Amino acid sequence: MEGKKDMLTWEQNTLLSELTIGLEAARKLHAQLGGSSSSSSSLTSFSSPATETSKILLKQILSSYEKSLAIVNWSSSPPVQLILKEDAVAPVTHSGVIPESPASINGSPRSEEFIDGGGSNNTHRQDHFFNSKKRKMLPKWTEKVRINPERGLEGPHQDDVYSWRKYGQKDILGAKFPRSYYRCTHRSTQNCWATKQVQRSNSDPTVFEVTYRGAHTCRQGSAAPPPPASPEKQDTITKQPIAQTPNELLESLKTSLTVRTEGLDDGEDVFSFPNTPPFYDYGTTNDYFGGLMESSPIFDAVDWFNPTVDINPEFPTFLPDSIYY
DNA sequence: TCCATTTGACCAGC
DNA sequence: GCTGGTCAAATGGA
Numbered sequence: 001m002e003g004k005k006d007m008l009t010w011e012q013n014t015l016l017s018e019l020t021i022g023l024e025a026a027r028k029l030h031a032q033l034g035g036s037s038s039s040s041s042s043l044t045s046f047s048s049p050a051t052e053t054s055k056i057l058l059k060q061i062l063s064s065y066e067k068s069l070a071i072v073n074w075s076s077s078p079p080v081q082l083i084l085k086e087d088a089v090a091p092v093t094h095s096g097v098i099p100e101s102p103a104s105i106n107g108s109p110r111s112e113e114f115i116d117g118g119g120s121n122n123t124h125r126q127d128h129f130f131n132s133k134k135r136k137m138l139p140k141w142t143e144k145v146r147i148n149p150e151r152g153l154e155g156p157h158q159d160d161v162y163s164w165r166k167y168g169q170k171d172i173l174g175a176k177f178p179r180s181y182y183r184c185t186h187r188s189t190q191n192c193w194a195t196k197q198v199q200r201s202n203s204d205p206t207v208f209e210v211t212y213r214g215a216h217t218c219r220q221g222s223a224a225p226p227p228p229a230s231p232e233k234q235d236t237i238t239k240q241p242i243a244q245t246p247n248e249l250l251e252s253l254k255t256s257l258t259v260r261t262e263g264l265d266d267g268e269d270v271f272s273f274p275n276t277p278p279f280y281d282y283g284t285t286n287d288y289f290g291g292l293m294e295s296s297p298i299f300d301a302v303d304w305f306n307p308t309v310d311i312n313p314e315f316p317t318f319l320p321d322s323i324y325y
Numbered sequence: 326t327c328c329a330t331t332t333g334a335c336c337a338g339c
Numbered sequence: 340g341c342t343g344g345t346c347a348a349a350t351g352g353a
């Protein structure tokens with residue numbers, strides 16, 4: 001552990017330290033607020049006092065910190081032992097800590113990925129790599145998102161500011177609803193291999209389990225240049241490495257990780273990562289959902305997760321629920 | 326024309 | 340052989 005940490009750059013060490021400090025502080029604050037660690041409680045109770053808002057925001061802060069740490073850990077070569085500890089203060093709603101950490105696959109999976117590419121932009125070679133079981137070694141976490149007819153999407157959803165493209169849908173054994181598969185729109189242009197799966201819960205059709213796999217290496221969000229009108233025409237440009245090294249990812253994280261906690265009580269101060277400013281326009285989709293919920297209880301709300309829907313920079317209407325690795 | 330979605334087929338792991 | 344995950348051709352919308 002120490003040895004590994006010594007091999008990190010100063011920036012990585014500093015970032016890890018800062019993230020850890022922030023995480024611990026948030027956890028302590030969460031504990032002082034008497035934060036609940038039960039995901040079900042957060043799903044089923046929606047009281048609205050300011051303290052509840054604070055708890056909710058804190059949960060979101062915690063989950064964001066932990067995911068950021070997970071990303072840093074994953075992008076580190078060699079990876080750092082994740083600092084998250086389930087027994088450290090109040091656990092949020094995790095069920096584990098990245099069991100599929102790439103720590104077991106010769107350090108950086110991505111280094112192997114791109115070495116394997118041999119400098120070629122051949123998608124099939126990369127596909128070949130990622131078709132292997134090593135693809136499963138990418139960091140994975142799951143978020144539960146609840147759709148409330150009145151309040152819209154609830155649950156951590158900050159990752160979905162990214163552009164996703166649906167590439168498959170499949171009926172899963174024992175699941176009432178099909179699972180949808182999404183990959184990053186910029187896979188071909190920016191070698192971003194992040195994917196996500198959306199599975200509607202059997203027990204509660206208003207709950208969706210969104211499983212993310214792999215960290216985004218593409219440039220999206222505020223710091224990102226506008227996507228090319230035609231990816232094909234951008235081939236020569238996108239061959240340049242774009243935030244693919246751990247350092248670049250760390251740099252990106254450093255610029256994006258800003259937490260404002262003052263004024264939590266009034267509920268107006270927004271916690272956000274500037275890199276992930278927009279959120280879905282739940283106001284619009286609420287109506288859509290509400291109407292469908294009343295008319296058809298079995299509408300395919302998975303499509304509702306299509307990130308191509310309008311986004312709204314306003315405060316998100318969702319509430320953090322659970323993230324588990 | 327470009328891009329996203331759909332959907333049947335294919336492949337790897339178990 | 341079954342299942343989950345992905346590919347890629349077909350299709351449709353902007």
